Amino acid sequence: DGYRNTNQVSDDYRYQDGNYDAPNDGYYRGGDEPAQEEDAQSDVTEGHDEDDEVYEGEYQGIPHPDDIKEKQKKRAPAMDDEYRDRADLMAERMEDEEQLAHQYENIIEECGHGRFQWTLFFVLGLALMADGVEVFVVGFVLPSAEKDMCLSSSNKGMLGLIVYLGMMVGAVLLGGLADKLGRKQCLIISLAINAAFAFLSSFVQGYGFFLFCRLISGLGIGGTLPIVFPYFSEFLSREKRGEHLSWLCMFWMIGGIYASAMAWSIIPHYGWGFSMGTKYHFHSWRVFVLVCALPCIASLVALKFMPESPRFLLEIGKHDEAWMILKQVHDTNMRAKGEPERVFTVSYIKTPKQVDEFIEIQSSTGTWYQRWLVRITTTLKQVWDNVLYCLTAQYRMNTLMLAVVWFTMALSYYGLIVWFPDMIRYFQDEAYESRVKIFDEEEVSHFTFNFTLENQIHRNGEYKNDKFIGMKFKEVRFEDSLFEDCYFEDVRSSETFFENCTIISTVFYNTDLYEHKFINCRLINTTFMMEKEGCHIDFEEDNDFLIYLVSFLGSLSVLPGNIISALLMDKIGRIKMIGGSMLISAVCCFFLFFGNSESAMIGWQCLFCGASIAAWNALDVITVELYPTDKRGTAFGILNGLCKFGAILGNSIFSSFVGITKVVPILLASSALVGGGLLALRLPETREQVLM
Numbered sequence: 001d002g003y004r005n006t007n008q009v010s011d012d013y014r015y016q017d018g019n020y021d022a023p024n025d026g027y028y029r030g031g032d033e034p035a036q037e038e039d040a041q042s043d044v045t046e047g048h049d050e051d052d053e054v055y056e057g058e059y060q061g062i063p064h065p066d067d068i069k070e071k072q073k074k075r076a077p078a079m080d081d082e083y084r085d086r087a088d089l090m091a092e093r094m095e096d097e098e099q100l101a102h103q104y105e106n107i108i109e110e111c112g113h114g115r116f117q118w119t120l121f122f123v124l125g126l127a128l129m130a131d132g133v134e135v136f137v138v139g140f141v142l143p144s145a146e147k148d149m150c151l152s153s154s155n156k157g158m159l160g161l162i163v164y165l166g167m168m169v170g171a172v173l174l175g176g177l178a179d180k181l182g183r184k185q186c187l188i189i190s191l192a193i194n195a196a197f198a199f200l201s202s203f204v205q206g207y208g209f210f211l212f213c214r215l216i217s218g219l220g221i222g223g224t225l226p227i228v229f230p231y232f233s234e235f236l237s238r239e240k241r242g243e244h245l246s247w248l249c250m251f252w253m254i255g256g257i258y259a260s261a262m263a264w265s266i267i268p269h270y271g272w273g274f275s276m277g278t279k280y281h282f283h284s285w286r287v288f289v290l291v292c293a294l295p296c297i298a299s300l301v302a303l304k305f306m307p308e309s310p311r312f313l314l315e316i317g318k319h320d321e322a323w324m325i326l327k328q329v330h331d332t333n334m335r336a337k338g339e340p341e342r343v344f345t346v347s348y349i350k351t352p353k354q355v356d357e358f359i360e361i362q363s364s365t366g367t368w369y370q371r372w373l374v375r376i377t378t379t380l381k382q383v384w385d386n387v388l389y390c391l392t393a394q395y396r397m398n399t400l401m402l403a404v405v406w407f408t409m410a411l412s413y414y415g416l417i418v419w420f421p422d423m424i425r426y427f428q429d430e431a432y433e434s435r436v437k438i439f440d441e442e443e444v445s446h447f448t449f450n451f452t453l454e455n456q457i458h459r460n461g462e463y464k465n466d467k468f469i470g471m472k473f474k475e476v477r478f479e480d481s482l483f484e485d486c487y488f489e490d491v492r493s494s495e496t497f498f499e500n501c502t503i504i505s506t507v508f509y510n511t512d513l514y515e516h517k518f519i520n521c522r523l524i525n526t527t528f529m530m531e532k533e534g535c536h537i538d539f540e541e542d543n544d545f546l547i548y549l550v551s552f553l554g555s556l557s558v559l560p561g562n563i564i565s566a567l568l569m570d571k572i573g574r575i576k577m578i579g580g581s582m583l584i585s586a587v588c589c590f591f592l593f594f595g596n597s598e599s600a601m602i603g604w605q606c607l608f609c610g611a612s613i614a615a616w617n618a619l620d621v622i623t624v625e626l627y628p629t630d631k632r633g634t635a636f637g638i639l640n641g642l643c644k645f646g647a648i649l650g651n652s653i654f655s656s657f658v659g660i661t662k663v664v665p666i667l668l669a670s671s672a673l674v675g676g677g678l679l680a681l682r683l684p685e686t687r688e689q690v691l692m
Contacts, residue, residue, distance in 0.1 A: 101691060101692045103349060123303055125250075134198075165644075173637070174637065202286040234691065246565050326344070409616070409643070412585070416589075424598050436457060448468075455475045474496070475496070476496045487507050500521065574621050623635065654668075
């Protein structure tokens, strides 16, 4: 009976002549007094007389549960819910939800749009900014981490994809839980997981543990996108929803700019770190990982002061809590507008019929882990039921079409976002190789090398009684050469190899010239002593500043697209925005055939990002509006998880064609965008509908 108290309230209230009337059971609900002048009118929640004082914000409009129970005993119900068919209960709930949707829209309009929404806008914007930062972090630290941790090519690829894998799982799991546990609670869990493991990943030294931390960090941040947009949309009226959700998308762009600027400012400074002995090194790229966790931490702290979504609370039958939050929104906005005397006139809100099965285990039943196991399995079963509900006849076609649009958009966008920097790096490598210096049959004896050798090939040379002390080899290759009675000390190398060389009576002391760098070589009476441990890197030389600049410009280029989409979202509609943006982006892809230099690739990247951002914004908005409140987070999580799967495929496919051909990536991206854009035009338009 306790779970049906709020439903009983709906039976006690009758809508007459535009006002809600309550039974005469001794409780004051407002609306019983004759009309008063505006100046003398008092709210049902606040008042003052000589004998009693009711403080502002104290809710007086709902009868006490004990009184409702007494009335239930006196009333002879026609049929108890437990004997009713579930289909009847669901039909009644759907009818209640439709009434609630229209009433809630009127309540939000009465609350107005003001200080409260803008405060929540910046708090949730920080969470979205953390999501944008997470996408860029691994790409920026990879050149440094691969040498700091001695990563192979396969390990580098796994590190680049592991974040997307975590985000894919986190989107589905945490998005589904947000429909059962609440928007705020799940967003706090999501941000806390991301902040904790991002912080931990900056300190771990081993590759395996670092990979695990980035995986769990990605799982946490993956839940932000499916929660942030439903959360914010449930505080917005219909006429404000499209525009302000689009403005919120700008924080993802700000996250990319923040990550690019911090990488540019921090990673090249090799001295910004510390070492503890010879085993533990905290280099500047680890400082960068720490700094990138700041938006997540800031959002996590600020979120503690924000309320739960009242729309979600109404869905689970918590009428009183929802009413209090809506009154808080109303009063906050009215005070900010200079109208504190404005009264919140809503006394009762329709609450949908509760049909879920509640499982409550007494504390004396079983052990603590058994009780938690039952709660967890029950919640996960409810999440799974929500997933299946998104594929029922009512939503199946919309879900499948949205899935294709999300996937094609992610495949082309994330694939090209990785392909652009790889192509720029390929052009740089080609230019670098064209400047290589070749030395044939040189003979050097009794000479001391104490300077850097870079981008050189030495063939058929002879080096006798030479010393290589305190020097660096960078992109140096010795082929078919002889080293006799030579001495190497404190030598560091990068991309340096000895092929088909003969090395006689030579000592290598404190160098990183390991065995794998000697390919088909003959080592005769050669000694290796005190080899350097780990991998060593000179950040000032080895990091490519241009990559940071490319990411910075790519993030900044979406600003015009964000502004245009926000201003036009409610004017031209979501469907035309998605279809038009994807088709324009497909046209931009064909211009990539003319990108034969670094500057051209940067320009086309900026054009592509600026054209495609409007489709992303409209996809976020329409996904929120197409599904009911109790399925909204689940549906958004499924589609966003599919988006991350498309990102994994795009990264893998497009990067494999770098330096081979441009035709396949360009045709694949453009055809995916055209197909997805045309299919998007068949989706229903949602700009005129209320949130169900």
